Amino acid sequence: xxxxxxxxxxxxxxxxxxxxxxxxxxxxxxxxxxxxxxxxxxxxxxxxxxxxxxxxxxxxxxxxxxxxxxxxxxxxxxxxxxxxxxxxxxxxxxxxxxxxxxxxxxxxxxxxxxxxxxxxxxxxxxxxxxxxxxxxxxxxxxxxxxxxxxxxxxxxxxxxxxxxxxxxxxxxxxxxxxxxxxxxxxxxxxxxxxxxxxxxxxxxxxxxxxxxxxxxxxxxxxxxxxxxxxxxxxxxxxxxxxxxxxxxxxxxxxxxxxxxxxxxxxxxxxxxxxxxxxxxxxxxxxxxxxxxxxxxxxxxxxxxxxxxxxxxxxxxxxxxxxxxxxxxxxxxxxxxxxxxxxxxxxxx
Amino acid sequence: xxxxxxxxxxxxxxxxxxxxxxxxxxxxxxxxxxxxxxxxxxxxxxxxxxxxxxxxxxxxxxxxxxxxxxxxxxxxxxxxxxxxxxxxxxxxxxxxxxxxxxxxxxxxxxxxxxxxxxxxxxxxxxxxxxxxxxxxxxxxxxxxxxxxxxxxxxxxxxxxxxxxxxxxxxxxxxxxxxxxxxxxxxxxxxxxxxxxxxxxxxxxxxxxxxxxxxxxxxxxxxxxxxxxxxxxxxxxxxxxxxxxxxxxxxxxxxxxxxxxxxxxxxxxxxxxxxxxxxxxxxxxxxxxxxxxxxxxxxxxxxxxxxxxxxxxxxxxxxxxxxxxxxxxxxxxxxxxxxxxxxxxxxxxxxxxxxxxxxxxxxxxxxxxxxxxxxxxxxxxxxxxxxxxxxxxxxxxxxxxxxxxxxxxxxxxxxxxxxxxxxxxxxxxxxxxxxxxxxxxxxxxxxxxxxxxxxxxxxxxxxxxxxxxxxxxxxxxxxxxxxxxxxxxxxxxxxxxxxxxxxxxxxxxxxxxxxxxxxxxxxxxxxxxxxxxxxxxxxxxxxxxxxxxxxxxxxxxxxxxxxxxxxxxxxxxxxxxxxxxxxxxxxxxxxxxxxxxxxxxxxxxxxxxxxxxxxxxxxxxxxxxxxxxxxxxxxxxxxxxxxxxxxxxxx
Numbered sequence: 001x002x003x004x005x006x007x008x009x010x011x012x013x014x015x016x017x018x019x020x021x022x023x024x025x026x027x028x029x030x031x032x033x034x035x036x037x038x039x040x041x042x043x044x045x046x047x048x049x050x051x052x053x054x055x056x057x058x059x060x061x062x063x064x065x066x067x068x069x070x071x072x073x074x075x076x077x078x079x080x081x082x083x084x085x086x087x088x089x090x091x092x093x094x095x096x097x098x099x100x101x102x103x104x105x106x107x108x109x110x111x112x113x114x115x116x117x118x119x120x121x122x123x124x125x126x127x128x129x130x131x132x133x134x135x136x137x138x139x140x141x142x143x144x145x146x147x148x149x150x151x152x153x154x155x156x157x158x159x160x161x162x163x164x165x166x167x168x169x170x171x172x173x174x175x176x177x178x179x180x181x182x183x184x185x186x187x188x189x190x191x192x193x194x195x196x197x198x199x200x201x202x203x204x205x206x207x208x209x210x211x212x213x214x215x216x217x218x219x220x221x222x223x224x225x226x227x228x229x230x231x232x233x234x235x236x237x238x239x240x241x242x243x244x245x246x247x248x249x250x251x252x253x254x255x256x257x258x259x260x261x262x263x264x265x266x267x268x269x270x271x272x273x274x275x276x277x278x279x280x281x282x283x284x285x286x287x288x289x290x291x292x293x294x295x296x297x298x299x300x301x302x303x304x305x306x307x308x309x310x311x312x313x314x315x316x317x318x319x320x321x322x323x324x325x326x327x328x329x330x331x332x333x334x335x336x337x338x339x340x341x342x343x344x345x346x347x348x
Numbered sequence: 349x350x351x352x353x354x355x356x357x358x359x360x361x362x363x364x365x366x367x368x369x370x371x372x373x374x375x376x377x378x379x380x381x382x383x384x385x386x387x388x389x390x391x392x393x394x395x396x397x398x399x400x401x402x403x404x405x406x407x408x409x410x411x412x413x414x415x416x417x418x419x420x421x422x423x424x425x426x427x428x429x430x431x432x433x434x435x436x437x438x439x440x441x442x443x444x445x446x447x448x449x450x451x452x453x454x455x456x457x458x459x460x461x462x463x464x465x466x467x468x469x470x471x472x473x474x475x476x477x478x479x480x481x482x483x484x485x486x487x488x489x490x491x492x493x494x495x496x497x498x499x500x501x502x503x504x505x506x507x508x509x510x511x512x513x514x515x516x517x518x519x520x521x522x523x524x525x526x527x528x529x530x531x532x533x534x535x536x537x538x539x540x541x542x543x544x545x546x547x548x549x550x551x552x553x554x555x556x557x558x559x560x561x562x563x564x565x566x567x568x569x570x571x572x573x574x575x576x577x578x579x580x581x582x583x584x585x586x587x588x589x590x591x592x593x594x595x596x597x598x599x600x601x602x603x604x605x606x607x608x609x610x611x612x613x614x615x616x617x618x619x620x621x622x623x624x625x626x627x628x629x630x631x632x633x634x635x636x637x638x639x640x641x642x643x644x645x646x647x648x649x650x651x652x653x654x655x656x657x658x659x660x661x662x663x664x665x666x667x668x669x670x671x672x673x674x675x676x677x678x679x680x681x682x683x684x685x686x687x688x689x690x691x692x693x694x695x696x697x698x699x700x701x702x703x704x705x706x707x708x709x710x711x712x713x714x715x716x717x718x719x720x721x722x723x724x725x726x727x728x729x730x731x732x733x734x735x736x737x738x739x740x741x742x743x744x745x746x747x748x749x750x751x752x753x754x755x756x757x758x759x760x761x762x763x764x765x766x767x768x769x770x771x772x773x774x775x776x777x778x779x780x781x782x783x784x785x786x787x788x789x790x791x792x793x794x795x796x797x798x799x800x801x802x803x804x805x806x807x808x809x810x811x812x813x814x815x816x817x818x819x820x821x822x823x824x825x826x827x828x829x830x831x832x833x834x835x836x837x838x839x840x841x842x843x844x845x846x847x848x849x850x851x852x853x854x855x856x857x858x859x860x861x862x863x864x865x866x867x868x869x870x871x872x873x874x875x876x877x878x879x880x881x882x883x884x885x886x887x888x889x890x891x892x893x894x895x896x897x898x899x900x901x902x903x904x905x906x907x908x909x910x911x912x913x914x915x916x917x918x919x920x921x922x923x924x925x926x927x928x929x930x931x932x933x934x935x936x937x938x939x940x941x942x943x944x945x946x947x948x949x950x951x952x953x954x955x956x957x958x959x960x961x962x963x964x965x966x967x968x969x970x971x972x973x974x975x976x977x978x979x980x981x982x983x984x985x986x987x988x989x990x991x992x993x994x995x996x997x998x
Contacts, residue, residue: 159511160511160561162563163558163561163562163563163564164558175558175559178559179561182513182561186511186513228555229552229555229556230524231521231524231525231552231556231559232555232556232559234517234520234521234524235514235517235518235521235556235559235560236559239513246520250520250521254524
């Protein structure tokens with residue numbers, strides 16, 4: 001299938017779906033609201049997300065309920081876009097469902113290990129089991145990370161997870177999350193290899209930056225907080241980075257001190273991650289996301305006949321939802337507009 | 349179809365449910381919805397005030413039985429015995445207490461479980477040993493005593509698999525790994541490695557291995573001697589394991605022999621229990637009583653009575669006719685046809701289930717479809733082939749619908765084959781004494797004309813179906829004034845008469861201009877169908893939409909009516925066309941065979957030709973006949989908005 005057949009229609013659809021994003025006005029209004037139920041009501045009445053709040057009573061909705069409705073929105077959008085693709089491309093886009101499934105699984109694992117509030121498990125499951133067979137009943141009954149891994153027997157994640165079952169209890173959550181991430185990128189990579197060359201290159205150029213930054217963030221955290229050996233840090237790093245190939249990543253893993261590491265990053269396009277200010281660690285994720293935000297926007301405006309437009313849409317929708325959730329969480333802190341907007345991915 | 353309401357004591361609910369299921373006569377509806385919609389005539393109950401008092405605490409029935417648990421045990425037993433599940437009706441028809449059965453089932457399960465768990469244990473050991481043997485086979489040429497290797501003082505040995513991704517990561521970092529990695533087997537998905545790790549760095553290597561998702565194979569069996577020796581001793585062990593497993597299997601086999609019937613009994617009764625729970629999910633209940641409602645065809649009422657037996661006197665049974673039920677509630681449609689026409693029900697259902705108030709078109713569809721198929725396919729030999737195929741499908745493969753249809757169509761094709769004088773395509777084989785056959789190729793005009801005449805007759809019958817259906821729902825607009833109504837039919841025949849007279853040059857019984865005038869008047873009446881119908885019924889407003897919209901639509905409607913009358917009539921020409929086409933196809937193969945001029949070769953071509961014709965023509969004729977039924981005929985009279993009568997049954 002040539003590019004035109006593949007992309008003209010879906011690009012047109014994506015561009016129209018972009019039109020339904022929140023406007024700057026909406027952000028301003030949302031930040032000014034004082035409770036999560038007010039935010040839910042605003043979303044229901046004034047935005048395109050309204051249809052996912054349709055049958056809900058907004059006066060009783062909390063952050064988690066709002067997040068659930070918004071995630072339904074993402075699922076819905078991806079469903080629509082997937083219909084434009086066939087065969088290998090369809091399989092590739094189905095990986096995005098995996099990504100959200102993994103978010104769900106990670107949140108369940110955190111609920112089990114940290115909160116120990118087992119009644120909340122059901123609420124965390126928006127995507128898990130929707131697109132693939134996952135035994136939801138066993139998931140709900142899991143009481144430890146090992147139970148969770150057993151419950152995932154038969155899914156595509158199990159081969160990656162089964163070696164963790166007998167592992168160290170203290171590290172189980174951390175290793176569970178790392179392994180799921182590795183599983184995700186593995187699966188994504190497998191499916192990516194079957195696409196057209198141009199699309200693979202575009203993907204590497206676009207998402208490669210995200211992978212680079214994830215690797216750098218990971219190395220930083222591994223050294224600073226988790227005290228992992230260099231081999232371990234390297235083993236958990238990801239392939240298919242854009243500017244940092246595995247050789248460079250390996251070098252960075254084996255550097256002895258954090259300062260040397262930050263020295264090396266200076267001069268590259270990622271130096272903003274390690275500005276050296278006191279809020280560096282808190283802001284790092286948001287800075288990374290904002291970098292991706294601008295990059296994705298530029299790909300969106302170009303609207304070229306390749307995979308980038310669709311990917312830009314999916315990523316930007318996720319950013320928007322994360323912003324809405326940030327705003328909802330900010331309600332608790334009662335921040336002013338100027339302070340609050342620093343925590344958003346979108347640059348207002 | 350009548351609505352049935354049952355009230356009874358909660359103690360009896362299971363037994364009553366079972367009997368209702370055995371009678372397979374009641375189409376269940378949700379009792380709670382009916383009660384809410386006031387279709388449950390509690391207030392008209394003959395006696396039993398207690399039921400009325402209980403009325404206010406009605407709730408939906410919620411199942412409390414733990415059937416999945418029981419099913420798991422039965423599944424496990426079936427797996428161990430290895431035979432297939434079957435429901436045997438005789439075990440259900442007798443009286444029984446399911447709780448007693450469950451007790452006995454549990455006993456049986458315990459008996460079997462012990463042996464079974466030993467069997468799975470042996471199985472696991474066996475698989476473990478086979479895996480070990482596989483790994484050893486990769487290093488079988490190494491001449492080292494494994495017990496020495498595995499019991500070194502300063503170095504730990506591990507064997508296991510790594511995915512290709514992780515192997516890749518390991519390779520990229522070889523120089524920093526403090527261990528010896530020995531690749532003993534490589535696949536496209538994974539690699540088997542043997543690791544030699546100094547015990548001093550065991551801790552950190554452990555962490556590295558976890559981060560690589562190393563899947564370790566723990567060696568539990570004692571290994572002595574070279575790999576080749578070990579392989580031998582493993583083979584001996586696996587042999588003895590197999591022996592023990594076989595003896596257990598034969599023990600299980602005896603158990604199976606003794607308990608085969610028992611387990612079938614439990615399974616059948618379990619399936620009945622599931623159905624009972626399904627029925628009960630439609631039931632509303634209070635602590636004392638249950639309330640059940642559904643639809644039952646009048647002719648099945650006695651059957652239900654018979655099945656309920658002595659329980660009937662313990663229940664309150666109320667029947668309501670369709671007209672007594674509230675507005676908007678339609679009963680399911682029960683399609684009852686004789687054996688000859690039953691397979692054609694599926695053709696009707698494909699388009700839609702007939703509404704309750706419509707005539708069941710199956711008889712008309714069945715007869716006309718058989719006629720058209722026969723006429724289009726017409727060949728004695730090929731018809732017989734279809735007939736035999738139909739028998740095979742319905743007897744051997746148990747697909748009665750497909751089989752039934754094929755055999756009936758085959759018979760019709762054979763009959764028409766005799767009329768056309770065609771036997772496997774050859775037109776000179778059959779000898780006739782009573783009448784002369786009508787060879788399609790030789791009588792093209794006659795055949796095409798006949799097809800149109802038959803078409804006109806079928807369309808007229810379609811009109812009559814519409815009259816009856818409209819009469820049943822008192823729809824004047826559609827039944828009398830529309831293009832499918834009485835006016836439409838008179839218009840159609842008038843038009844046909846005028847054209848026929850004009851073409852043939854015969855004198856009509858009234859002047860032609862008068863006929864044309866009548867036709868124009870009729871078309872105006874058709875255009876005014878809505879206001880006329882509303883006038884007669886005394887309904888205001890006369891127009892559902894604005895007048896201008898209506899008349900514009902009406903005007904176009906007239907043009908569309910004329911066009912569709914033409915096209916529908918001419919459409920039937922295809923019946924004749926395909927009959928001729930059938931012969932034409934054969935002529936092609938015949939010519940090919942003659943060109944080959946070799947006895948065996950020609951025979952092969954003819955056989956092949958017949959097969960191709962049966963397949964291709966069969967499919968085409970099937971579809972074309974169906975299209976004529978659906979588009980030309982159904983669109984005149986068929987609504988198909990009903991839902992099917994599905995009684996609850998095992």
